[in-house]
Structures are given as C-alpha cells and as structure tokens.
Amino acid sequence: MMLNMTTQPSTKPLFRFFNVWSKHSSFLSLVEKGWQKRKATGHMKNIWLHLKRLKQKFAKLNQEEFKAVPRD
Structure with missing residues (x-):
C-alpha cells in the first residue's frame, strides 16, 4: 500500500479577537444586540450562530475603526 499525502498551504485563522475592540464605545451594544436574537433550537447551534453573527x-x-492599527 502506498499513501501519498499532500499538505495544503496554511490558511488564515477563521476568527481573531482583538482586545482593542473591547475598548470601543459600541462594543457592548454590538455584543448585546448580536446575542439577543435566537434562531436555532439547539444550544450549541445557537452559540455558533451568535458567534458567526458577531x-x-x-x-x-x-474595517471602519481599526484598519490602520498595526498588528503584531
């Protein structure tokens, strides 16, 4: 038996949280509004949908507020 395995180039992370967002004046309202809506019946699916929306x-x-902030 011979296996040929290839690797794909690394992709960028699906989600990154930048601490600077939490200092923005609209951060809490964004989270509250995004978390209030409920669409799914399962708890884990609901969490997934909330995070996807956020x-x-x-x-x-x-993009609007922190595009010019340098990243490490």
Missing part, C-alpha cells in the same frame, strides 16, 4: 459585526468594526 464575527461579521467585529469585521465591520475593525
């Missing part, structure tokens, strides 16, 4: 909100916040 990812979009944080990406927009990062």
Whole structure:
C-alpha cells in the first residue's frame, strides 16, 4: 500500500479577537444586540450562530475603526 499525502498551504485563522475592540464605545451594544436574537433550537447551534453573527459585526468594526492599527 502506498499513501501519498499532500499538505495544503496554511490558511488564515477563521476568527481573531482583538482586545482593542473591547475598548470601543459600541462594543457592548454590538455584543448585546448580536446575542439577543435566537434562531436555532439547539444550544450549541445557537452559540455558533451568535458567534458567526458577531464575527461579521467585529469585521465591520475593525474595517471602519481599526484598519490602520498595526498588528503584531
């Protein structure tokens, strides 16, 4: 038997949380609004949907407010 395994180039992380977001004036309201909506019946699926929704909100916040902030 011969196995040929290839590796794919590393992709960027699915989600990164930047601490600077938590200092923004609209951070808490973004989290509260994103967490209030309930769409799924399962608890884990609900958490996943909340985080997915927040990812979009944080990406927009990062693009609008923190695009020029240098990253390490």
